[in-house]
Amino acid sequence: MVLRTAYTSVPVTTLATGAEVRVPIHEVRGQAGDGPTLGLTACLHGDEQVGTEILYRVLAEVDAAQMKGRLLVVPVANPLAYGAITRHTPLDMHNLNRVFPGGGEGFFTHQLAEVLVGHVLSKLDYYVDFHAGGAYATVDYLFIENAEDLSRAFGSPVLFRPPGGYGYGGSTASYTVGRGVPTVTVELGGGAIDQTAYVRRGVTGVFNIMREIGMIPGEPAPAPRQTVLRTLLTMRPRAGGFLIPEVTALNVEVPQGTVLGRTLSPYSFEELEVFRAPFSPSLTVLVRVTPCRINPGDYGYMIGDLSTAETT
Ligand SMILES: [Zn+2]
Secondary structure, three states, X not given: OOOOOEEEEEEEEXXXXXXXXXEEEEEEEOOOOOOOEEEEEEOOOOOOOHHHHHHHHHHHHOOHHHOOOEEEEEOOOOHHHHHHOOOOOOOOOOOHHHOOOOOOOOOHXXXXXXXXXXXXXXXXXXXXXXXXXXXXXXXXXXXXXXXHHHHHHOOXXXXXXXXXXXXXXXXXXXXXXXXXXXXXXXEEEOOOOOOHHHHHHHHHXXXXXXXXXXXXXXXXXXXXOOEEEOOEEXXXXXXXXXXXXXXXOOOOEEOOXXXXXXXXXXXXXXXXXXXXXXXXXXXXXXXXXXXXXXXXXXXXXXXXXXXXXXXX
């Protein structure tokens, strides 16, 4: 597919190897009139690569002749982490999505954040950021940041209303929310499984949001029945090893105490840890679909508390 976008890449710095690091930016200018600038980013975390494919297909399918306003699309926000398939930047081990707005006096990751702010995030009227479960985990929910209508319009069945109002300090979303930019953080797909369905949902979700804000014609597809979680527990392993999942379905209700997976030593095959559904009842939000290596402190499972959830 040949994309008809204006592509530029902005220099960040030069590494000791001599390799230049650049931030990729695609711009699409709508030909149907003036309108807002919508920013789309992926791979703030380099092991969440499905977002990059979602943005590729959005650019391949968007019809600029029918579009108002402008798209600014960053398919890989952290090229070093993308190349290494790591959550954090391998050069300095910082988490790009915790250092915004960054700054030239900081580590490499802070310098990268500063470029993303200057060339993309400071120019937006609306913002959607794609995350995923990483190399081994699969996830399916949206944060409600400061634009519940847009988060709902994306069309995912499960949303999370963070108790503090919005998500993580130092994230791109904290920067745009701080500027009053309606912001949606998507957590979708990931893991060592076929991503086709997640890619399609991501593309559909972006176009639904673009309809909702009047950038493309048509009515957004009606959202499915949606569950809004108010408690979402990240279960981090205490032991590393070889995780054998037992519950592999996402966005399903399971009784409290249900075994989600077991970690074995890959050496002695001793059982090291058992993950059990913590709430009565529990909703699976991030799971491991396939047996995989797991480390202490990883995102093992994310489980929602259905007893305190809102449904519509
Ligand atoms: Zn992420």
